Amino acid sequence: MGTWIRAVIVGSTLALLSACGQSTGSAPTNAVVGMLAKFTSDPYFVAANKGAEEAGRELGLTVEFNGPVDANVAAQADIIDRWVRRRVAAIAVSANDPNALAPALKRAAAAGIKTMSWDADVAPDARPVFLSQASFEGMGKTLVEMMVRSAGTAAGDFLIITAVLTAPNQNRWIEEIRKYAAATYPQMRIAAVLPGDEDLEKSKNVALNYLQANPGTKGVFCVTGIATPGVLEAVKQLGLTGKVAVTGLGVPSLIRPYLKDGSLEEAALWNPVDIGYAAMYIVNAQLKGTLSPQSGYVAAGRLGKLRFIANDIVLLGEPLIFTKDNVDQFEF
Amino acid sequence: MSAPAELLPTAAADFALRGVGKSFAGVFACRGIDLNVRCGEVLAIAGENGAGKSTLMKCLHGYYLPSEGHIEIRGVPVSFRSPRDAEAAGIAMIPQEVDLFPELSVAENLFVGRKRPRARWGGFDVHAMQLRAREILASLKVELDVAQPVRCLAAAHCKLVEIARALNQDARLIIMDEPTAALTEREAENLFGVVAQLRARGLAVIYITHRLEEIFRISDRLVVLRDGALVAAGPTSDFDTSQLIAAMVGRPLEQLFVRNPHPPGETVLELRKLARRGQFTGIDLALRSGEVLGVAGLIGAGRTALAQALFGIAPADSGEILIGGRAVRIRSVADAVSLGIAYLPEERRSQGLVLPFSITQNISFAVLARFTRFGFVARRREACFAQEEARRFSIRGADVEAPVEVLSGGNQQKVLIAKVLALDPRIIVFDEPTRGVDVGAKTEIYAVIDALAREGKAILLISSEMNELFSMADRILVMCKGRVTGTFERDEFSAAAIGAAAAGVARSRA
Amino acid sequence: MSVTTSLRRLTWPSRDAVLAVLFIAEVAMIGILVPGYLSPYGLLDASRQFAEVGLIALGMTLIIVAGGIDLSVGSLLALVSVTIGFSFQAGLPLGAALFAGLAVGAAGGFFNGVMVTSLRLHPLVVTLATFALYRGIAFAVSKGAAVSSFPEWFGIFGQTSIGGLVPVQLICFALLALVLALLLARTPFGRRLYAIGNNELAARFSGVNTALTRIIAYTLTGCLVGLAGIIYTSRISSARGNAGYGLELTVIAMVVLGGTRITGGSGTVLGTVLGVLILSYLQDGLTYGGVRSDWALIVTGAFLIVAVLLNEIFRRVRR
């Protein structure tokens, strides 16, 4: 490359940089809330975004929804950093890793941006408040009880299909399932925990391979909504419907056909629209400075008052349980 | 010398070039060429590298569109837009390097780009293809397993497959570019037989070669190109070697090879029972300083393997190597270089040069350490060195920053020699140093070898050209099937004896 | 050289210049469309996002120039990160854990190089195997868990800025870019890499230990992956097995966008730096402007194709 070209390039870069340096002082766009999902383009998070936008309209907040295309935690940190540079008013995150986002969120807080977490928590010292969809203990209990109802027994071998082995929420639920089962149903044995990698096909194949070799398995817990239809397909294909019970988390729109044809009796989830909706109300309270754990409650529009279950955790409510009778009432 | 008109009447020409010229970026590689070829004759085209032979043939084969002039087939002007058009018109070209499809079978190679025999149910008929392939090869008196992949074949067989390919497309004119370059003399002999058959069948053959004796051996007529123009043409019988050379280089050459006698010195290199499994075995030789030891033999006799063992590329696995009387081990190229051994590989484009590199970068490549200061290459010193070397070896036609891929074959070879000699070796192995090089450059290369011998270097000269060995070597060592089958002093040189030793007929005598 | 060629060389801009103009035009365009984007602080801070891929791309340039490729870099990054985290958790002092990470990176690269040269298989095949193997080891070691209990000072590699303006990893990247640019363009080692990429046989016949040279290139890349792993782990202060997932294709895309020929023998470190900057700032600008990642993916893909297409057209016009 000719030297003169190099000179032109360096010169023009510097000129551009200095020219734009002056625009730095422009006022930060107000009342923009960054809503960070684990990944975009997933029915669950799209529904959460819908709720957040609904609340945004009610509260006069601009919700900017974003997230990585895969469950990439570094990309999440990048997006937070960009929001910090833009000085958005608040950031609400659902974290792929509890600790990985902590530094970025602390930087945000240092820049005067309100932060909170929803759906999947970050390290407690990195956010003032977490909106929990359901308590882990409650979820563990619900899942085990559903399984006992579906399988008709608590004795025998059970399989757990999880998301990825590193998923923090799933790992907590599995822990609570084991804990509750050990305490309440000592004959319940968790024979294996296998990852379905948040992929329908993989979840199906894993279940297929396992059940093929272990047809005596009493039931399969699906601790991620994506795995449930896959596992049901596997059970169906092996002709084990009615012999191997399936239950777990389930997004109503995905499990509707299985509830209808009887291959699935019950599945649980919270309302993802509500969690997005509630998150924005909490953010609004933070922005207004009215969030007060001492009061024990936070007002959340059409959801009424949400309870603080700890000094920094707000509980959305109890998980919803879907059956073939009530599933049509849910639009997510 | 004015360009003579071709001697044949136009009407007799089956294929003709009419005033064909081709220019690249305004510079003509050949211009105003008139050429006639009849069926049933072999036309040789002679000329130094860069004379425009290849360009002309590429025009005829449809690879290039002529910038001016046109091609006629039986008096009808035609225009080829691709080799495919030319092949459809019955013109086939057999390139210098084997250009087949290694993973396809012999039979399939004959049909690539051609219509394959169809089977009734759609698709093509493999058996019909194999049958046809066997027929064609049989007509050339060749027996091959047509179902085996070409990658398993020897070079000579590949050539024959290429000829069979041309026949399979019903070629009326076959252009052969240096077909014997990679063949042994016996295989070449075989090929001449095939060419004679083609002529007898009524095909036209255009034969390009640097080996003048081949021209006299097989051609009916010849044309000579120089600097892109046709400078001589006529029946081969009208020419003799010196006339032909004179026409090619534009000046009469009394003697092709100059050699100043020089008494050899101490023994520098000695091999004792050197062997490498599957390649050569029991090699004994002694090489003195100031001596040129020729190595003759057919391809596959183990000559190159021996050279590469000496240079550490494929080390020997038993026997001794003594340099200056001391036993040494050569396990890598680095070992060989540090012992003062240099090797000029036979394939300059694939083994010798980095084509996109400049002349400078190629010449300095093996001795970069010499121009390295604080870990960086001192580019000015490097360029100075290259300039000096380029002058010394009279590398012409480009400045030293030009990539070597734009140079002619002769100049490329000189760059390679400069690069090899930059190592300042004591022992130099030249492996086919003049292959594919024009006569002028050849002489220059011989002069270099001669000068090196006079400087007291010990030289091993591997060559398949008997003439070259006879002119250059002080002694000739003959190899056959991995063994030394004869050693000849200068006064014993005889083509018959060496040929016999190379063929393994006579047992070692010297 | 003919007069016309030299004239054309002067009048037609070099590939690097085209890329540089493209980069400036891109940033300027984002600056116009997204108010507030162009601030020195912001532009510098954005470098946090590409320092890791950038470092790996520098090494990848050497490998690709020498006619190789390395698909295992993303997996190796995960292995480095896990090594740091879990050796620290097992009681190793953090400093030693960092060295262990670097060593694992170097060893991973070295292993790639040895396998590629000793098996004489295409590097795509070998590194596809280590692509699975390295992440496999990372998963097996971590068993899916993550380590995050790093001391405060670990943040200096990925979270702090010099003078509150220049992120530490940017300095690291710039320094290494300079070092590698010199290494490739000005040293005998670099010359050997080009020679191997163009004609490995000729390099061998010239006395180059081609196997060793290639092993060094892979090992160097491994070291850079190790460094990137340290920065990555520090930046998100957690070590886990799924780090750097899908990184390899991005890195290769950046290198090729920078004008390095994918089949080897040609390419520059400056070009790679520009390739890194162009793709990274494109993504940064898009997300900054509130464009969702899905859209960013589409724009990035389109930009990659168009840029290489343009590059190709320029190359043909120059001929």
Added chain:
Amino acid sequence: MAVETQVEMPMARAMTSRERRWRSWPQTPSLVFLVVLIVVLCVTTPGFATAANLRGVIEQVAVVAIVALAVNQVVLAGEIDVSTGSLVAICSFVYGNVALSQGGAWLPLCAALIAGGAIGAVNGVLSTYGRVPSIVATVGTQFILRGIVLLAGGAQVLNLAVDSRSFGAGAPLGIPTSIVVLAAIFLAMQWLSSHTTFGRDIYAVGGNSRAALATGLPIHRIRLLTFVLSGVSCGLAAAVLLGQIGQLQATAATGLELKVIAAIVLGGTRITGGRGSNVSPVIGAVLVGVILNALTLNRVSGAYELLVLGALILAAVSFEGVRQRLSGERN
């Protein structure tokens, strides 16, 4: 430019033509590896050697194998296609939506095949006439297509009716449909390779593109067509995939492209083109399927899955490398 080394060859070992051909088959080492692995698993792993399990394994690798069979042709022609993951996803999206609005299976299949073929053609045009290296062009389209699927289909929930799932579910003749589809594609490719001019030309172009050009083969068009083939196969694979899982997922088939390439090279196809067979990708895919199946059967924790897979791939690849070294072949 690939120039053969002119090393003088030793006298050839005595070997019959047939033996030599069998030994030089590209898929021989992986086939041996697979057979040994299966024998070992039959002995060590209860539940492995049942018909149902083996059928399951093949069903599970059907999608990868179908795509790999076509991408194998791309690789043989000297190019590469790493956009197949996103391609399958977008074809699934097309299939799913047509199935939802029109019902049935054949009409959606046609739509998916057309979509796949069209995108494959774009890949092909970019990589040949556009001179963009195919690894870059297809990385680019992979990004673009995934982005489009995520945007268009991310929030969409698609539950396929039974009659739209006939390519991946059910076993009307006692053999699961996905295996029938796979077998059909294999036979079609086999026929293409051995009995059509296009099929042989692919080998010619990949083995020696310079000579192919000189012969007048339309190398750009041949390569472009292999990309179209790859795209069409992605359409078919989408039909099988959706049939198997019954629901559309925007992140479906993420990372498929590397599995496909792994299957191809594991099976012994030379990544630089010209050498390989149609058996190669199937063997490669089945090999991976068998390994994963054996891990689950043995209840190996998921944490070790990738490690074992990686080690075995490395072993298989090394085996091939060592074999080539011993037999003096070059890669």
